[in-house]
Amino acid sequence: xxxxxxxxxxxxxxxxxxxxxxxxxxxxxxxxxxxxxxxxxxxxxxxxxxxxxxxxxxxxxxxxxxxxxxxxxxxxxxxxxxxxxxxxxxx
Numbered sequence: 001x002x003x004x005x006x007x008x009x010x011x012x013x014x015x016x017x018x019x020x021x022x023x024x025x026x027x028x029x030x031x032x033x034x035x036x037x038x039x040x041x042x043x044x045x046x047x048x049x050x051x052x053x054x055x056x057x058x059x060x061x062x063x064x065x066x067x068x069x070x071x072x073x074x075x076x077x078x079x080x081x082x083x084x085x086x087x088x089x090x091x
Contacts, residue, residue: 006034021084025091028080032073041069 008030010023018026033039045062052058078085 008034021087022091025077025081025088028077029073032076032080033069036069036073036076038069038073041065 008027010018010026045065049058049062074088078088081088
């Protein structure tokens with residue numbers, strides 16, 4: 001957000017269940033989304049999906065884009081974690 005603060009919300013019920021390293025991994029993942037501008041892309045996708053609700057190719061494209069976006073962020077987190085990357089899928 002330009003000029004504002006980005007906020008990552010974590011459900012209250014997870015607060016006591018997460019280990020410190022698990023919380024770090026979750027934050028790395030969400031911060032990667034923020035850094036890449038994924039929130040804006042998702043907003044544009046949602047607006048297009050509302051405007052062209054009945055277009056099946058748009059629905060398919062949105063599913064593919066969302067999967068690729070998550071895969072790209074997951075790969076970015078794995079690189080950032082280095083040798084501890086094997087813990088990421090569990091988190």
